[in-house]
Structure formats: structure tokens, C-alpha cells
Amino acid sequence: MNPEQASTTPLPLDWVRAQFPALATDWILMDNAGGSVPLGSVIDRVSHYMARWPVQLGASYAPSAEAGKLLEDARESLAAMMVGADGARPAADELVVGSSTSSLVSRLARAIAPDLAPGDEIIVTDVDHEANITPWRRLAALGVKLRTWHLNLESRRLEIDDLRPLLNERSRLLCFTHASNLLGEATPVKDITALAHKHDARVCVDGVAYAPHRPLAVRDWDVDFYVFSMYKVYGPHCAVMFTRSDRLAELNNINHQFMDGMEGPGKLEPGGFPYELLYGAAGVPDYLAELGQRLDGGADDAQPWRAIADQEAALSSRLLDYLHSREDVEIVGSAGNLSSRLPTISFTVTGQRSSAIPPLCEPARIGIRWGHFYAPRLVERLGLTDRDGVVRISMVHYNTIDEVHTLIRSLDAGLDGLRG
Ligand SMILES: Cc1ncc(COP(=O)(O)O)c(C=O)c1O
Incomplete structure (x- = not known):
């Protein structure tokens, strides 16, 4: 099984999202590395x-x-x-x-x-x-x-x-x-x-x-x-x-x-x-098996994971492009090759404590988070302890490109506002 091979069939996102009852909310949930929402099954x-x-x-x-x-x-x-x-x-x-x-x-x-x-x-x-x-x-x-x-x-x-x-x-x-x-x-x-x-x-x-x-x-x-x-x-x-x-x-x-x-x-x-x-x-x-059935008849155990990796790469690539485009944002960690990079993306903002950033997105009902995420030694090593750690956006395959666009609009307005 090689999940890094190109997937041929995209994720059936409507079906995917319908499997997670907690996604029937008007909140955009991008704190998934803290905990994903559970499957209805x-x-x-x-x-x-x-x-x-x-x-x-x-x-x-x-x-x-x-x-x-x-x-x-x-x-x-x-x-x-x-x-x-x-x-x-x-x-x-x-x-x-x-x-x-x-x-x-x-x-x-x-x-x-x-x-x-x-x-x-x-x-x-x-x-x-x-x-x-x-x-x-x-x-x-x-x-x-x-x-x-x-x-x-x-x-x-x-x-x-x-x-x-x-x-x-x-x-x-x-x-x-x-x-x-x-x-x-x-x-x-x-x-x-x-x-x-x-x-x-x-x-x-x-x-x-x-x-x-x-x-x-x-x-x-x-x-x-x-x-x-x-x-x-x-x-x-x-x-x-x-x-x-x-x-x-x-x-x-x-x-x-x-x-x-x-x-x-x-x-x-x-x-x-x-x-x-x-x-x-x-x-x-069981969910992965059913996803596989919908993608290719379920013959290949790796296919659901390939489709998941593709969806995640699309989300990460859009968000990373945006973050790279802002002079006041520094991505924490290597920009990475999208196949080894997971859709967990941390950054800091010049002149700002990380704790100032997530509240900018909350009026748009977007859940992201700041802190050391129980990796305080890493934050210390990065010299970010006094900056309240990092801002972390963590996505999984059920997140959508539309959600990323909403996040980008909200972050953009918020960060511009901070620059005055
Ligand atoms: C990378 C990593 N390792 C370990 C843990 C701890 O997991 P648990 O809450 O199951 O103890 C977490 C939780 O956030 C984590 O993100």
C-alpha cells in the first residue's frame, strides 16, 4: 500500500461530511489535532x-x-x-x-x-x-x-x-x-x-x-x-x-x-x-472500508487513505500559499513536501502574541487555537514561549476548500486590522 501514489477518485465530500453528525454546525472546526469529531457510526x-x-x-x-x-x-x-x-x-x-x-x-x-x-x-x-x-x-x-x-x-x-x-x-x-x-x-x-x-x-x-x-x-x-x-x-x-x-x-x-x-x-x-x-x-x-467501496469498490486498502491525503494536500496547499503571501506571517516548521506534510499548520505573526490571533476568527465562527499544545519544550527551543507559542490550524479530510477560503478571508481582515 502506498498512500503517496496519486489518487484517481476524489473524496465524496458530501457523503464524508454526512458521516459526522457534529459537522452539522455553523462552526468551522480547525482544531482537529486536539480532537477530531466522531463518526456517527x-x-x-x-x-x-x-x-x-x-x-x-x-x-x-x-x-x-x-x-x-x-x-x-x-x-x-x-x-x-x-x-x-x-x-x-x-x-x-x-x-x-x-x-x-x-x-x-x-x-x-x-x-x-x-x-x-x-x-x-x-x-x-x-x-x-x-x-x-x-x-x-x-x-x-x-x-x-x-x-x-x-x-x-x-x-x-x-x-x-x-x-x-x-x-x-x-x-x-x-x-x-x-x-x-x-x-x-x-x-x-x-x-x-x-x-x-x-x-x-x-x-x-x-x-x-x-x-x-x-x-x-x-x-x-x-x-x-x-x-x-x-x-x-x-x-x-x-x-x-x-x-x-x-x-x-x-x-x-x-x-x-x-x-x-x-x-x-x-x-x-x-x-x-x-x-x-x-x-x-x-x-x-468500517468507515474506511465503506469509503473504499465508494471510491473503487474496496479492492485496495490504500485507496481511502490516498483520497484522504489528496484532499488534505489541497487544503494545506491553499492555506500555505496564503500564509506565505503575507509578510507578517512566519510558518513554523519546514514548508515541506506536501506528501510528508500533514495538514497541521502553525505560524506566528510579527509583533503579535499568538493568543491575539484565534479570537480574530471567532466572529466568523472558526475554531482555531494558540499555545504550546503540550509540547512546551519545542516551543521553548523555537524561542516562542514569550510569544504564547504558535497559532495552529489543524485540518482533516472532512474540512473543505470553502472552509479554507472563509478562514483566509477572516484571517486576512483580522491581520490587516492589527497592522492598523
Ligand atoms: C502528538 C500528541 N501526542 C500525544 C498526545 C496525548 O494524547 P492523549 O490525550 O490521548 O493522552 C497528544 C494530544 O494532544 C498529541 O497531540
């Missing part, structure tokens, strides 16, 4: 599960067994969604389900901690959301040495050449983002992972900002741990962590003590997982 599935299957799992009575089977099927269908070019995909029991990415990374750190020795090294970035930094930095209390892979200030990317000198025989783990939730550009996850593995280090990849836009070919990338949040991928408020089976087998159990020795994702799911949310989340692969 996801809402229906959550509600159906809660109404129909309010039982505990693991008992011998039929409804308990049936509910267990439905949830196994849901996990299976999320695993099937994470399919790569040659059809390779994770097994359902390689997916750990939890309430959020922050919670899953913390659990992973807790499960790894007993195996770390003083002097072992963990590499984190200063580009990531704090979810993939704080849990690792806290391990310094065990004598673990933390190294930082810094944003390259020239390219405004994470550069592999800056990573090389950080890896050595004490490196146990490299924690990095697949795409920054501010900079919007994807990192070459497969190459980075191959380099880490050469040094026998594992990788923990934050896929949160990438997952709403491109297929998650975790097997092709050969990652050890890959985490993303379903509430940013059109689903309910839960998260999924792909954990390669051999790595999962090595991890310590953080569930109840009497479960020590258990196999599978349960060892990282203390107290279980959110049943109705996992069941609801399976509405997302």
Missing part, C-alpha cells in the same frame, strides 16, 4: 454496546461470552486497519487498549522500569508532546541517563544525523514522534527505527498526530511500540498501543499481582479496558 456503536451488553467479561453465562467475542472482533478489526504495503498487519493481541496515549506511555514506562539499570540510556526528543517525554524523564530517578534528540534549528526537523551520536551500547530506548502536533511534518519512522535497532535499542513512537491522516503500517516500519489516540482518528476517547509480540512477552506485568506470568495485552491493561469505547472504535475501520 462510532457514537451508535458505543451506545449500542452500553444498552445491549452491560455485562462483565469472562463469565460462563452466554451474554458475557458473547460480549467478550464482540470485543475480540473489535480489537481484530483495529489490527486489520493497521495494514502495510504487502498486507502485513499486527495481530489483535499485539494491541493494548487504554484511556489515552498519555496513560499508555506511562504504563509502558512502568512495565519497562524494573529491567533498567543505573547508567542505561533513554533518548527522548524536545519535539514530542509531553506524553512521550515525561514518563521517560521520570525514570531518571532510577539512575537512567536521559539524552535529548534536539530539533535541528536550521531544517526545523528531527535530523537522523543529529541522532547518530546519541546512540551507543547503553541505549535501551528511543522515544520519538511520528509527526509533531505543531510542525506537521512526518519523520522517516522506518529509517529511524532501523538505526535504533542496529544499536539494540527499542523504539516507542508517538503516532497521535500522524494516525488521522495516513495508514499505520507498523509491521513495515518494524517499530516496537506505536501509540495513537482514537479520539483524534474519528473515534471515541480511548487509545491504542501496538506492542510487538516479542517485546510484549518481555515486559513486566503491571496488572494485579496474581496475574504475574500472564501473556498478551492484559498485562498492560490493569483493571481491564474501556469496553464500549473499544467496541465503538471499530466503527473507524
Whole structure:
């Protein structure tokens, strides 16, 4: 599957938008990297599960067994969604389900901690959301040495050449983002992972900002741990962590003590997982499959993603052209190649705090946002802390060119007004 091949059929946008009940509003929602709106089918599935299957799992009575089977099927269908070019995909029991990415990374750190020795090294970035930094930095209390892979200030990317000198025989783990939730550009996850593995280090990849836009070919990338949040991928408020089976087998159990020795994702799911949310989340692969049917009869798993990438490229390209055209606007991050750039676009305005900009668009009922987006180290590195961070416009495939035009008109009038 190659989502970067040209798509032939455009997205059926009217149908797409009709699948998301929350889009029936007069607000233009461009804060999607904070959270996308959920599919109607996801809402229906959550509600159906809660109404129909309010039982505990693991008992011998039929409804308990049936509910267990439905949830196994849901996990299976999320695993099937994470399919790569040659059809390779994770097994359902390689997916750990939890309430959020922050919670899953913390659990992973807790499960790894007993195996770390003083002097072992963990590499984190200063580009990531704090979810993939704080849990690792806290391990310094065990004598673990933390190294930082810094944003390259020239390219405004994470550069592999800056990573090389950080890896050595004490490196146990490299924690990095697949795409920054501010900079919007994807990192070459497969190459980075191959380099880490050469040094026998594992990788923990934050896929949160990438997952709403491109297929998650975790097997092709050969990652050890890959985490993303379903509430940013059109689903309910839960998260999924792909954990390669051999790595999962090595991890310590953080569930109840009497479960020590258990196999599978349960060892990282203390107290279980959110049943109705996992069941609801399976509405997302169903949506992609239906989109595929409408595009090409559903023969090609990659086709919906290609059409999504095309729509996103059209939105980004229009907005980037406009932002480039204004002398008082500086785009934060690389302008990027549109195939590796996601439609998450941040900028600053000369002489203005970023907090002054989103309110300019609110009278036109446009929701955009300013701040550090829980990546305060990145904002610090960029020297933007005192400017209230960046203004971020984050779009997904259900946004339209008309919406971008409305945003541009509103921003243009607002920015001209600020210049007086
Ligand atoms: C890139 C990135 N990583 C991690 C997270 C944390 O996700 P969660 O809210 O599921 O903990 C976010 C949330 O905004 C994010 O944007």
C-alpha cells in the first residue's frame, strides 16, 4: 500500500461530511489535532454496546461470552486497519487498549522500569508532546541517563544525523514522534527505527498526530511500540498501543499481582479496558472500508487513505500559499513536501502574541487555537514561549476548500486590522 501514489477518485465530500453528525454546525472546526469529531457510526456503536451488553467479561453465562467475542472482533478489526504495503498487519493481541496515549506511555514506562539499570540510556526528543517525554524523564530517578534528540534549528526537523551520536551500547530506548502536533511534518519512522535497532535499542513512537491522516503500517516500519489516540482518528476517547509480540512477552506485568506470568495485552491493561469505547472504535475501520467501496469498490486498502491525503494536500496547499503571501506571517516548521506534510499548520505573526490571533476568527465562527499544545519544550527551543507559542490550524479530510477560503478571508481582515 502506498498512500503517496496519486489518487484517481476524489473524496465524496458530501457523503464524508454526512458521516459526522457534529459537522452539522455553523462552526468551522480547525482544531482537529486536539480532537477530531466522531463518526456517527462510532457514537451508535458505543451506545449500542452500553444498552445491549452491560455485562462483565469472562463469565460462563452466554451474554458475557458473547460480549467478550464482540470485543475480540473489535480489537481484530483495529489490527486489520493497521495494514502495510504487502498486507502485513499486527495481530489483535499485539494491541493494548487504554484511556489515552498519555496513560499508555506511562504504563509502558512502568512495565519497562524494573529491567533498567543505573547508567542505561533513554533518548527522548524536545519535539514530542509531553506524553512521550515525561514518563521517560521520570525514570531518571532510577539512575537512567536521559539524552535529548534536539530539533535541528536550521531544517526545523528531527535530523537522523543529529541522532547518530546519541546512540551507543547503553541505549535501551528511543522515544520519538511520528509527526509533531505543531510542525506537521512526518519523520522517516522506518529509517529511524532501523538505526535504533542496529544499536539494540527499542523504539516507542508517538503516532497521535500522524494516525488521522495516513495508514499505520507498523509491521513495515518494524517499530516496537506505536501509540495513537482514537479520539483524534474519528473515534471515541480511548487509545491504542501496538506492542510487538516479542517485546510484549518481555515486559513486566503491571496488572494485579496474581496475574504475574500472564501473556498478551492484559498485562498492560490493569483493571481491564474501556469496553464500549473499544467496541465503538471499530466503527473507524468500517468507515474506511465503506469509503473504499465508494471510491473503487474496496479492492485496495490504500485507496481511502490516498483520497484522504489528496484532499488534505489541497487544503494545506491553499492555506500555505496564503500564509506565505503575507509578510507578517512566519510558518513554523519546514514548508515541506506536501506528501510528508500533514495538514497541521502553525505560524506566528510579527509583533503579535499568538493568543491575539484565534479570537480574530471567532466572529466568523472558526475554531482555531494558540499555545504550546503540550509540547512546551519545542516551543521553548523555537524561542516562542514569550510569544504564547504558535497559532495552529489543524485540518482533516472532512474540512473543505470553502472552509479554507472563509478562514483566509477572516484571517486576512483580522491581520490587516492589527497592522492598523
Ligand atoms: C502528538 C500528541 N501526542 C500525544 C498526545 C496525548 O494524547 P492523549 O490525550 O490521548 O493522552 C497528544 C494530544 O494532544 C498529541 O497531540
